Amino acid sequence: MATATLTIDLDAIAANWRAMDRMSDQTTQTAAVVKADAYGLGARRVARVLAEAGARRFFVAAAEEGAAVRQALGPGPQINVLGGHMAGDTEMVHDLDLTPMLNSVDQITRHLESLPGHPFGIQLDTGMNRLGLEAAEWEAVAPLVLEQGPELVMSHLACADEPDHPMNLAQLTEFHALTDGIGVPRSLAATGGILLGPDYHFELTRPGIGLYGGRPFGDARPVVGLSLPVIQVREVAPGEIVGYSCGYIADQPRLIATLAAGYADGLTRRYSGAATLWDGDTAVPLVGRVSMDLITADVTHLRDIPRALDMLGPMQGIDDLADIAGTIGYEVLTSLGHRYTRRYVSAMTRGQV
Numbered sequence: 117m118a119t120a121t122l123t124i125d126l127d128a129i130a131a132n133w134r135a136m137d138r139m140s141d142q143t144t145q146t147a148a149v150v151k152a153d154a155y156g157l158g159a160r161r162v163a164r165v166l167a168e169a170g171a172r173r174f175f176v177a178a179a180e181e182g183a184a185v186r187q188a189l190g191p192g193p194q195i196n197v198l199g200g201h202m203a204g205d206t207e208m209v210h211d212l213d214l215t216p217m218l219n220s221v222d223q224i225t226r227h228l229e230s231l232p233g234h235p236f237g238i239q240l241d242t243g244m245n246r247l248g249l250e251a252a253e254w255e256a257v258a259p260l261v262l263e264q265g266p267e268l269v270m271s272h273l274a275c276a277d278e279p280d281h282p283m284n285l286a287q288l289t290e291f292h293a294l295t296d297g298i299g300v301p302r303s304l305a306a307t308g309g310i311l312l313g314p315d316y317h318f319e320l321t322r323p324g325i326g327l328y329g330g331r332p333f334g335d336a337r338p339v340v341g342l343s344l345p346v347i348q349v350r351e352v353a354p355g356e357i358v359g360y361s362c363g364y365i366a367d368q369p370r371l372i373a374t375l376a377a378g379y380a381d382g383l384t385r386r387y388s389g390a391a392t393l394w395d396g397d398t399a400v401p402l403v404g405r406v407s408m409d410l411i412t413a414d415v416t417h418l419r420d421i422p423r424a425l426d427m428l429g430p431m432q433g434i435d436d437l438a439d440i441a442g443t444i445g446y447e448v449l450t451s452l453g454h455r456y457t458r459r460y461v462s463a464m465t466r467g468q469v
């Protein structure tokens with residue numbers, strides 16, 4: 117088989133959700149963010165596992181994403197759309213029973229006019245300046261909106277991955293000023309906000325990356341493994357080059373393995389000459405340029421050439437790769453391409469889908 121295998125540990129996702137759930141007290145509901153196809157891991161499988169673990173409310177970015185989650189979960193669990201109610205969404209919002217988080221006066225008008233009585237939430241801007249009503253807009257429409265019974269009022273923290281950042285307290289204070297006394301369930305915290313402590317939890321938390329094993333949830337169980345098959349091995353003499361642009365030149369006789377994954381699979385060219393693969397706990401340096409479908413690694417020091425090498429596994433997680441590429445674990449995950457054979461594993465069902 118010449119495609120690499122992405123292993124997704126569903127038990128670890130469930131365990132991470134339960135761990136994040138335990139960080140807030142019992143009056144706080146723990147939702148699950150499954151936008152961008154559950155951070156690239158497969159929204160249907162992931163949403164089902166999280167529902168079994170106890171999640172009752174799910175967040176997606178756009179109404180279109182809600183369709184896959186509703187199909188997977190059936191009626192019952194609430195599916196919130198962070199992008200709100202856009203023109204053209206009305207039928208989906210109605211038919212799939214989605215709950216849009218309304219971000220602007222335009223969206224509020226659209227929702228209340230097109231689907232009166234249909235559940236909705238409100239997103240407020242407390243300083244991030246990305247999505248949500250500004251304070252003055254909220255003041256103007258709050259009496260009318262509150263009369264319509266929103267399910268949830270939320271805002272989002274800009275710097276929650278930095279516990280000491282003054283923005284956290286500033287946004288918390290603003291959120292209180294905008295929402296104290298409204299008598300509607302409130303939500304401010306994603307993964308980073310949960311770790312900031314109970315002041316940030318309110319009635320509902322919205323973890324995403326922590327469920328998938330990423331920073332800032334340091335105690336997360338790793339979720340993904342990525343194993344690349346070795347297609348070919350060759351001897352390279354001193355002075356010979358490997359790969360595009362002569363990105364690597366052998367200084368002495370080398371044994372070079374060519375492996376089946378490249379930048380089209382989310383292994384960014386920034387890993388060129390910089391990343392490490394693993395044969396068990398033995399490091400194998402990636403040499404030369406990452407190409408579209410292939411990468412090359414120096415296996416000179418291995419006694420036996422393995423059938424595959426690990427890009428993600430016990431020795432190297434998504435944040436390690438992110439550090440090499442100068443990005444974040446979120447981007448490593450959501451960049452993983454569609455060519456991998458995805459193996460979903462759990463103690464119950466060890467199988468391939």
Ligand SMILES: *Cc1c(COP(=O)(O)O)cnc(C)c1O
Nearest residue numbers: 149272306307322323324325326
């Ligand atoms: C993506 C997102 C989340 C989840 O954030 P994590 O950092 O992945 O936990 C929560 N709320 C909003 C508004 C988001 O956009």
